[in-house]
Amino acid sequence: MSDFIEEGSKYLIGNYARYPISFVRGEGVYLYDSKGKKYLDMLAGIAVNTLGYSDPELTKAVCEQAGKIIHTSNLFYIEPQIKLAKLLVENSCLDKAFFCNSGAEANETAIKLVRKYFYDKGQPEKYEIVTFTGGFHGRTIGSLTATAQPKYHEGFKPLLQGIKYAEFNNPESLRKCINENTAAIMFEFIQGEGGINPIDNKFLDEIKKIAEDKDLLIVVDEVQTGIGRTGKLFAYQHYDICPDIVTLAKGLGGGIPIGAVLAKDFIAEVFKPGTHGSTFGGNFLATTAGIVVMEKVLSDNFLNEVKEKGEFLENELKKIGLNPRGKGLMIGCPLPENIKASDVAKKSLEKGLIIGTAGGNTLRFVPPLIIDFSEIKEGIDILKSII
Ligand SMILES: Cc1ncc(COP(=O)(O)O)c(C=O)c1O
Incomplete structure (x- = not known):
């Protein structure tokens, strides 16, 4: 050794x-x-x-960018950040992007967006998020709580309030978790860490129906499935659905750390200046890498x-x-x-x-x-x- x-x-x-x-x-x-x-x-x-x-283009772009500016802060506009946001938005059914540094951070952001959305709507009692057994959403306390796998929780309690667990692909179990406090349903189309478990089409139909009936947001964690991994740019594009919030990370930077959250306009607008942030989120280096990855994945x-x-x-x-x-x-x-x-x-x-x-x-x-x-x-x- x-x-x-x-x-x-x-x-x-x-x-x-x-x-x-x-x-x-x-x-x-x-x-x-x-x-x-x-x-x-x-x-x-x-x-x-x-x-x-x-990859020659990724290497060249990152090296050239590093020689110009690596980081400023989000107190200023960052050109590649805007370009990457445009690429993500124009190739999805979502309207706006927020950048951070990892999958866990993207999911924390999604949880905050959900809470703030209903708070601003005058329904602060709607804060519960239902997630599924076998799911994985990260290691920070919020994303860890969203991860419905007890083995990851041991030693880290108390966890975040307001996350409920239903059995994956079991509509009955999902229905039992829904009440007047439910705000969102959050899931992976193919559970990655949980064992590469795909969602059943019928179960997805049920999620859509419940979300519509009960005015719930649909949050999809595409940290692992996103950016071409499943043969579509986003896994949701295999199904008849447009989620309200999509989280991304892993493949987006091709190895340079980056996370992102895409949201529909009516949700994105609840994040006003001061409500959320991330020092490194979407910096020059990370978003330059993201642009190269996106352009290649979207190429012929x-x-x-x-x-x-x-x-x-x-x-x-x-x-x-x-x-x-x-x-x-x-x-x-x-x-x-x-x-x-x-x-x-x-x-x-x-x-x-x-x-x-x-x-x-x-x-x-x-x-x-x-x-x-x-x-x-x-x-x-x-x-x-x-x-
Ligand atoms: C679906 C999913 N969500 C979130 C995460 C957490 O991402 P990160 O390790 O970048 O925080 C992972 C990591 O494996 C993941 O597979």
């Missing part, structure tokens, strides 16, 4: 279970560690590196290819006896109890393949969206030799 890796346990808080590996360089979908070993990356920094590593045939490559990945996984689920390049394979997903991920790593795991003993494939068919095949061949 390199000296600096050993020093990690001395100087870093130990909240991550890290592999004793450190990468020094990346190109396309490949990473190279400090010993020169090559890895095929089908995890992409956990659904972050949309354009893989060392890019999303179509994500869809086709996703279908290819699913078929290849089926051929080696797995049961894939998901959409586009967000695919999970639940494993039988006798095979631990974490063991498979570890063995894959030894053989130069990086894959992830998710809840419910699931293997998770969220590669860079630029992966090609032969690279997918290469990954499957490595996996086949293990399973």
Whole structure:
């Protein structure tokens, strides 16, 4: 083990279970560690590196921007922030954007928007948000509370007031959570950390119906599913729905930290000067990266290819006896109890393949969206030799 890796346990808080590996360089979908070993990356920094590593345009844009201005503050207008907002708004059914730095922060913002919206409407009693078992929304107290998984809550109580949990894909359970205090329903179209669990179409219809009947906002967490991951720019575009609030992060910056919240005008307007903010949110560097990522994802045939490559990945996984689920390049394979997903991920790593795991003993494939068919095949061949 390199000296600096050993020093990690001395100087870093130990909240991550890290592999004793450190990468020094990346190109396309490949990473190279400090010993020169090559890895095929089908995890992409956990659904972050949309354009893989060392994308020439992203690198150039970020370097050039860094040489001009990295950060001012939101006391001033920031040109790339406005350009990125325009790209997001004009390619979605939402009207306005707010920028922050992570998925958790985007979800905190969404929770605040929901509360402020009903407060300003003269209905402060409407503050409860219903979220779902198996969901994941982040690690800050608000987003952690929204994450209906007790294992993440242990040791951190008391949690935020006003979040209720319903069983995912269970309309009856959802109905039981709704009362005169309910303000919003918040969910992922495909639960990522929870095990790549897609929403049922009928359940989504039920959410829409309840939201309409009871005057509730629909908040969708597209932190993992957004920015082309599922073969559409936003996962909501696979369904007949326009959410009121969409949260984004991960893939939007292609590796540069960024979060965003998109909202319809009638909600966005409740954030007046002084109501919310984020020092780094939407700074020059992050939003410059976001523009490059968005332009590439929106370029000719890019999303179509994500869809086709996703279908290819699913078929290849089926051929080696797995049961894939998901959409586009967000695919999970639940494993039988006798095979631990974490063991498979570890063995894959030894053989130069990086894959992830998710809840419910699931293997998770969220590669860079630029992966090609032969690279997918290469990954499957490595996996086949293990399973
Ligand atoms: C759906 C979803 N929401 C929110 C988050 C939290 O994002 P971050 O780690 O950037 O705070 C994640 C992270 O995995 C996620 O998958």
